[in-house]
Amino acid sequence: MTKMQEYMEQGEEYILKTYNRYPLVLEKGDGVYLYDMDGKRYLDFAAGIAVFALGYNNKEYNEALKNQIDKILHTSNLYYNRPAIDAAKKIVQTSGMSKVFFTNSGTEAIEGALKVARKYAYLKDPSKDYEFIAMNHSFHGRSQGALSVTGNAHYQDGFVPVEMRAVFADFNDLSDVESKITDKTCGIICEVVQGEGGIYPAKKEFLEGLRKMCDEKDILLIFDEVQCGMGRCGSLYAHDLYGVKPDVLALAKALGCGVPVGAFVTNEKASHALVPGDHGTTYGGNPFATAAVCEVFRQFEQKGIVEHVKKVGEYLYEKLEELRGEFPVITDHRGIGLMQGLEFKKPVGDLINKALNKGLIIISAGSNILRFVPPLVIEKKDVDEMTAILKESISEWN
Numbered sequence: 001m002t003k004m005q006e007y008m009e010q011g012e013e014y015i016l017k018t019y020n021r022y023p024l025v026l027e028k029g030d031g032v033y034l035y036d037m038d039g040k041r042y043l044d045f046a047a048g049i050a051v052f053a054l055g056y057n058n059k060e061y062n063e064a065l066k067n068q069i070d071k072i073l074h075t076s077n078l079y080y081n082r083p084a085i086d087a088a089k090k091i092v093q094t095s096g097m098s099k100v101f102f103t104n105s106g107t108e109a110i111e112g113a114l115k116v117a118r119k120y121a122y123l124k125d126p127s128k129d130y131e132f133i134a135m136n137h138s139f140h141g142r143s144q145g146a147l148s149v150t151g152n153a154h155y156q157d158g159f160v161p162v163e164m165r166a167v168f169a170d171f172n173d174l175s176d177v178e179s180k181i182t183d184k185t186c187g188i189i190c191e192v193v194q195g196e197g198g199i200y201p202a203k204k205e206f207l208e209g210l211r212k213m214c215d216e217k218d219i220l221l222i223f224d225e226v227q228c229g230m231g232r233c234g235s236l237y238a239h240d241l242y243g244v245k246p247d248v249l250a251l252a253k254a255l256g257c258g259v260p261v262g263a264f265v266t267n268e269k270a271s272h273a274l275v276p277g278d279h280g281t282t283y284g285g286n287p288f289a290t291a292a293v294c295e296v297f298r299q300f301e302q303k304g305i306v307e308h309v310k311k312v313g314e315y316l317y318e319k320l321e322e323l324r325g326e327f328p329v330i331t332d333h334r335g336i337g338l339m340q341g342l343e344f345k346k347p348v349g350d351l352i353n354k355a356l357n358k359g360l361i362i363i364s365a366g367s368n369i370l371r372f373v374p375p376l377v378i379e380k381k382d383v384d385e386m387t388a389i390l391k392e393s394i395s396e397w398n
């Protein structure tokens with residue numbers, strides 16, 4: 001047994017089994033490559049699930065974090081800290097929103113966003129039990145609040161009582177949403193591009209229609225950009241592509257590029273819903289996590305990451321279209337920027353394992369969709385390398 005196999009066995013022994021993990025222990029990374037304990041190299045097209053946008057072992061990023069470690073890691077939110085203020089200012093200035101609350105995860109960003117919408121409605125009329133409209137096939141996180149708006153019974157059953165669940169409508173179906181609005185609705189939540197649900201971009205008319213409905217009813221529109229935000233779709237925020245603004249925006253994943261940090265961001269109107277005492281977090285927005293956010297924004301600007309994503313995303317699109325033309329087992333191709341999906345006629349589990357053996361890390365979204373969410377710094381040559389491995393893998397698998 002190799003040392004790596006020994007570790008995997010121990011992982012099974014000591015870590016609660018909520019995942020069926022792929023059989024490798026990742027040890028280090030460099031650029032767009034990852035290495036397992038045996039020193040085998042993998043081209044990474046998953047980025048730790050759309051997180052590591054700037055690539056691995058990014059020297060300036062590492063340096064920024066090391067500098068912060070030597071100053072202070074944590075202060076609590078009872079005091080101000082400079083990185084949190086600098087990071088919040090960046091988010092506000094780039095999004096045109098008004099205020100930021102930092103969290104430790106995407107799930108918590110959603111929890112906070114839901115609280116904002118509930119409180120906004122409560123302030124107008126405290127007598128009602130409010131509810132949300134959320135989308136079928138959405139994913140918003142694993143806590144009970146975030147699960148209550150996650151449109152997937154498989155994730156909800158056994159954890160969220162039926163009466164706690166949101167009202168679900170079909171994504172991109174405006175009349176379905178409209179038919180479900182009642183005087184109890186306090187907010188509508190959706191991803192701008194559905195991630196876990198299978199890489200489905202919103203239609204422009206859909207987001208515009210949601211905006212109009214929310215304005216008419218004076219309820220809050222929440223965009224979950226935990227996965228599709230932070231440059232992934234070729235604009236800093238995915239909703240920028242649509243010209244539709246949310247009242248509350250949820251961010252995480254690539255926001256810290258590896259350090260656990262999320263945020264919910266409110267516009268002027270929604271900013272007044274929460275007052276001191278209404279919400280809090282011990283770790284959220286600590287100087288270590290927010291120093292990472294500051295460095296992410298610095299590199300995004302300095303390296304023109306968003307422009308780069310647009311270009312290399314188009315290249316990826318062309319290459320995946322070629323694959324689709326070549327293999328009839330591929331039934332659809334969707335996505336924007338560096339968030340794309342290929343749908344197959346059958347489950348892709350074995351295909352992913354074949355690719356893994358050939359040194360390509362790629363993930364699925366649902367059982368028969370391959371998801372492409374690589375580090376945002378990938379180049380055309382990386383796309384070529386990925387395509388070559390994938391082509392070989394599909395040929396053998398199919």
Ligand SMILES: *Cc1c(COP(=O)(O)O)cnc(C)c1O
Pocket residue numbers: 105106107108110139140141142191195196224225226227228252253
């Ligand atoms: C990953 C994800 C979440 C949950 O984020 P965590 O950091 O895992 O808590 C929420 N919404 C979307 C769209 C996501 O992709």
